[in-house]
Amino acid sequence: MPQLDTAWQAWLNENINRGCSPESMIQAMMGAGFDQASASTVVLQLLQPKQVGPVVQAPVVIQQAPAVVEQPKAVAKGNYHYDTMPIAPGNRIDVGDREVKVLMRCERPQVVVFGDVLSHEECDEIIRRSTHKLKRSTTVNPLTGKEDIIERRTSEGTFFNRCEDDFIAKLDRRIARLMNWPMENGEGFQILRYGIGGEYRPHFDYFPPNESGSAPHLANGGQRVSTLVMYLNDVEAGGETIFPDAGMSVAPQKGSAAYFRYFNDRGQVDPMTLHGGAPVLAGEKWIMTKWMRQHRYG
Numbered sequence: 001m002p003q004l005d006t007a008w009q010a011w012l013n014e015n016i017n018r019g020c021s022p023e024s025m026i027q028a029m030m031g032a033g034f035d036q037a038s039a040s041t042v043v044l045q046l047l048q049p050k051q052v053g054p055v056v057q058a059p060v061v062i063q064q065a066p067a068v069v070e071q072p073k074a075v076a077k078g079n080y081h082y083d084t085m086p087i088a089p090g091n092r093i094d095v096g097d098r099e100v101k102v103l104m105r106c107e108r109p110q111v112v113v114f115g116d117v118l119s120h121e122e123c124d125e126i127i128r129r130s131t132h133k134l135k136r137s138t139t140v141n142p143l144t145g146k147e148d149i150i151e152r153r154t155s156e157g158t159f160f161n162r163c164e165d166d167f168i169a170k171l172d173r174r175i176a177r178l179m180n181w182p183m184e185n186g187e188g189f190q191i192l193r194y195g196i197g198g199e200y201r202p203h204f205d206y207f208p209p210n211e212s213g214s215a216p217h218l219a220n221g222g223q224r225v226s227t228l229v230m231y232l233n234d235v236e237a238g239g240e241t242i243f244p245d246a247g248m249s250v251a252p253q254k255g256s257a258a259y260f261r262y263f264n265d266r267g268q269v270d271p272m273t274l275h276g277g278a279p280v281l282a283g284e285k286w287i288m289t290k291w292m293r294q295h296r297y298g
Contacts, residue, residue, distance in 0.1 A: 012046055022047060023244070080270045085110045085261050086180035086226075095177045097170065103256070109243065109272035110261040113250055117178065117257040118171075118288075123232040125167065127286050130191040133158040155200060155277075157192040162298065164188075175290050179228055179259065184298075185221065187291045191232075194239065194277065194285040202244055202276035205291060206262050206269045222294030225263040230288040231256050238281030245274050252285055263294070 012025065026039045087093075093100045093114075101115035118126075134156035163169035168189065176183035194200075206224045207214035229241055231252035240249040241258050250258040262273040277285070 012043070016046060080268050080272070081264055081266050082108055082110065082270075083264045083266075085112075087112050087178075087259065088180060093178060095174045097174060100178055106246070106248065109246055109270055111243065111246075111248065111250075112259040114178070114257045114259065115253075116255055117175075117228075117230055118232070118255045120254055122171070123254055123286075126189075126191060126288055127232055129160075130158050130193075130286075134191075134193060155192045155194045155198055157190055159191070160189045162186060162188045175228060179226060179290070179292055181226065181292045182296070184296045185293045187221075187293065187297055190289045190291075192287050192289065194280045196282070196284070197279055198239075198277075198285065199279040200277035202242070202274050204262070204269070204271075204274060206273075209269070221297030223263050223267075223269070224291050224293055226259065226261040226292045228290045229258045230290070232286035232288055233284070235280060235285045236283035238279050239285035240278045241275060242278050243273070243275050245272050249278070252287070 016025075022040075022043050025043050087105075091102050093102065098116065098119075100117050102112060103115050104111075104113040106112070135158065160168050162183070163172050171189070172183055172186065176186060179186075205227045207217050209218075209223070229250075231254060233252070234254045235252045239252050241252070242249045243260075260273050260275065262270040264270070277287075
């Protein structure tokens with residue numbers, strides 16, 4: 001069995017000293033590829049009351065796929081510099097064809113919640129266009145760069161190419177203006193549907209710089225810099241977008257959106273943007289996601 005390397009030890013030490021909950025740390029480790037039993041054992045062992053002095057005293061042995069061990073090098077930096085986010089100031093933002101409300105701003109991590117990003121009619125049209133194209137959602141394999149189906153992401157999804165028709169082009173222009181980032185740097189819209197119990201356990205949207213599987217993705221447009229999650233329907237219960245390390249959650253409301261930024265002008269990535277989709281407890285959940293890149297994409 002491989003040892004828990006120094007990067008993971010430092011990450012655990014930092015988050016325990018910051019007062020993060022055991023649940024959030026376990027979820028983060030699972031999001032990086034650890035199995036639940038191993039992550040729980042390590043975290044609970046380090047939280048033993050008998051421990052004195054530094055939280056991590058020696059290497060901890062766990063059962064884990066060896067290639068995943070290096071991931072904290074990309075996500076466990078404690079010196080992330082919060083520069084000025086590109087979102088316009090004020091409580092309302094003119095995006096050209098409508099005015100978007102700013103409902104909440106958070107500086108660390110950089111999160112903004114918007115209202116009236118999409119009209120109800122636009123939400124319905126996106127769902128109508130997507131329903132017949134849905135397939136089981138995949139996630140980028142950090143080792144190979146390929147798209148894999150994983151247990152912790154239980155949704156169906158589809159994509160629209162950037163500006164593929166007049167309707168999508170109108171939304172692309174609006175979202176680029178709202179995120180204050182070049183439209184040509186955006187990936188195509190991703191549409192996701194979650195049924196009862198559907199969830200996406202905590203993860204990061206950026207590509208871990210030190211993982212071999214990130215290379216083909218970084219070669220086209222560079223690193224992801226920010227995300228906008230748009231809610232296409234009201235969810236009866238559950239389905240929040242959660243930021244476990246920040247103690248924050250955003251409830252889905254039709255037409256609203258959650259923005260978060262995780263790549264700064266120094267080329268760092270922000271581990272505080274660990275996020276997930278909480279299980280849907282009643283009804284269903286539809287979202288549309290836009291990812292922005294450093295450079296032109298596609």
